[in-house]
Amino acid sequence: xxxxxxxxxxxxxxxxxxxxxxxxxxxxxxxxxxxxxxxxxxxxxxxxxxxxxxxxxxxxxxxxxxxxxxxxxxxxxxxxxxxxxxxxxxxxxxxxxxxxxxxxxxxxxxxx
Amino acid sequence: xxxxxxxxxxxxxxxxxxxxxxxxxxxxxxxxxxxxxxxxxxxxxxxxxxxxxxxxxxxxxxxxxxxxxxxxxxxxxxxxxxxxxxxxxxxxxxxxxxxxxxxxxxxxxxxxxx
Numbered sequence: 001x002x003x004x005x006x007x008x009x010x011x012x013x014x015x016x017x018x019x020x021x022x023x024x025x026x027x028x029x030x031x032x033x034x035x036x037x038x039x040x041x042x043x044x045x046x047x048x049x050x051x052x053x054x055x056x057x058x059x060x061x062x063x064x065x066x067x068x069x070x071x072x073x074x075x076x077x078x079x080x081x082x083x084x085x086x087x088x089x090x091x092x093x094x095x096x097x098x099x100x101x102x103x104x105x106x107x108x109x110x111x112x
Numbered sequence: 113x114x115x116x117x118x119x120x121x122x123x124x125x126x127x128x129x130x131x132x133x134x135x136x137x138x139x140x141x142x143x144x145x146x147x148x149x150x151x152x153x154x155x156x157x158x159x160x161x162x163x164x165x166x167x168x169x170x171x172x173x174x175x176x177x178x179x180x181x182x183x184x185x186x187x188x189x190x191x192x193x194x195x196x197x198x199x200x201x202x203x204x205x206x207x208x209x210x211x212x213x214x215x216x217x218x219x220x221x222x223x224x225x226x
Contacts, residue, residue: 033214040121041218042217043156045213092214100161101146105153106153
């Protein structure tokens with residue numbers, strides 16, 4: 001069981017560069033989420049999706065973009081990376097309301 | 113209105129003791145309250161969850177107490193073990209509106225001393 005797979009695990013970006021964080025799930029879940037985790041700050045929701053072709057902003061969407069062309073994949077795009085985007089990024093998915101969310105292993109991103 | 117406030121930020125407990133972590137929410141539309149456990153370098157994993165129509169749920173050494181009128185819920189870890197040392201997050205979710213967003217607390221770093 002692969003569950004939720006995130007790539008890459010680690011990345012160092014220079015200020016102004018762009019990159020895409022990949023997230024794939026094999027559980028046929030409709031709902032997918034991107035969170036960032038800063039030390040001592042918990043998990044902040046960046047974007048979420050309730051199905052293919054449907055995405056919406058979370059608490060901290062500025063500087064990020066997402067797309068959901070298939071049920072399985074939910075990539076997160078960083079345009080013009082800034083030091084404030086240094087964080088650990090987690091992708092999660094779940095089947096529906098009142099159900100468990102499954103998390104990936106995370107991507108540790110450093111912007112220098 | 114969307115916040116979930118969690119306390120304490122950190123907690124040190126002796127082996128065999130009881131660990132208690134508290135959360136409070138504001139939005140009465142929340143209808144699912146999970147607790148997640150996270151070990152260093154790993155993603156959070158579901159520990160136990162409760163719905164607002166019950167006041168308590170117990171799974172092994174872990175118990176959620178839920179107070180709907182006070183808009184508070186807590187995690188109790190009985191007979192705490194060094195292996196329980198991790199960061200714990202409470203969360204709340206609102207499913208009725210169709211958004212199914214999870215809102216997380218800020219986390220509690222638990223250390224259980226051997």
